[in-house]
Amino acid sequence: MADLICLGEPLFELNACQDGRFKGGFGGDVSNVAVAAARQGIDVALLARVGDDQFGEKLRGLWSREGVNHEHVLSASSEDTGLYFVFHDGDGHHFVYRRKGSAASRMLPEHIPDDAISNARMFYTSGISLGVSPELQSTTQQAIHAARQSGISIAFDPNLRTALWPLDMARQVTHDAMRRCNIVLPGLDDARQLTGLYSPEDIISFYHRLGAEIVALSLGADGVSVSNGQGIHTIPGVTVPAVDATGAGDCFNGIFLSAFLKNKDAVKSAELANRGAALSTTGFGAVDPIPYEKDLTEGNHFND
Template identity: 55%
Template structure:
């Protein structure tokens, strides 16, 4: 059995993304799956804790993970159950999501499905607010997995990744704040964090999350870049100007690249610089997965940017 350096828990999804010509192109998504693929493309052995249906969509996801070299020992195929799907539409205000995931195979994941031995030896365990919101049993599994990973000396990385379509804002706020109390690396997006904290200024938000518990806060600012804060030392990295087409999954790309680089360098500021470029590159194509760059592509783009 392969030993992943990063384990991600959540719900993978099949994506149907509206193209400029009008039709929907099939792809793949689900935030934790995106993060896992990003981390793997940036050089780290990464695995998933999840369940998919025994339908064609579940099979397609398994084929994708195999092609990306992910560890799937803990990604179960559930007989008679269905894989969740979602649709992405675009207009002048941005991209919008419509989900068909209720009762999915992943939503039935429980703490009994957790690979306790793998969690105890894994350097990083990752989950998100979506993982918490999908179902109460998955929420219990996230908390149990985070505690088990930390007890084994690993760190818990968490993105609150707010989806008010999945749960009310007040419930999301209370639950994600509680999760932040056992979190080591916080990876919030600015707009989500503004809703969850009631604060507006990025530096105030980073300080707020530090007070809850995380040592590292990487607050993504969309096209404006990222604020990286380590135990109160804050630095803003400007966004890279690219020919952006679709921001779907850019935050997930950032998270995977950040965690992979953090493992490689143990330098949060270097990890943020690397992930900031990776996220920018991921917006230059359509869909959540296909445009995610690999390690060499990100490094080359950084070298070009630094010479400019």
């Protein structure tokens, strides 16, 4: 039985380095979350679809090395694994995607075994999984329904990507999904666009009214505000020599969920995840810099 089962779109990453070369790596928000959680020592499984190609094989190699169960990740002979490129400049990092018609975008509800979700303790997915394609949207919605019917906890990051779909549609579909979720993990910029609200307090109240028991609102470099509905606790950001924030939010989510599954304490989980997400920005790529459990418990990488 998995502690955490994640559904979404795996991607192969090509990250631009300062010398003009590209460093190969791994991405896809849900895959990143799965790896981050597995590095904290919990049992993690993945529901996904990749191409029967070298990129898909490299992703499987990653999951095997990281201890992420990928027995329910299907290989498609007629579609490719999605790719994305990361470029960096003075304004931050920028993405270019090659995902249209990918294997993940054509994942259907029947690709998920009947007991895969019900045998887990928690289910995680994101707004990207809802926005990539109509097929993956339907699959994600049915998976959320299955998790709800099974009585397991559901965690969700709206992870807004306006390049995938119009904002009005994203707002409607995402909020409909979030009504069924126990834990929501939005970023501040995404939440402002989706809710039309500005202050973290108003946004957190909105998501509680939507049905969330726990809200962990990422404030980027300013830390995180977390609430269980009884009060908001804001954890300040930590100072690190950041070079690449790719996947930092995914890293936060994976560490938060793994810690919460262990201790059921949202504030302590957010404190740990806040530190881990900061540490993940000190290296390039979405996966390589994700810290392991021992890196966080040693606690000697930060200047608070």
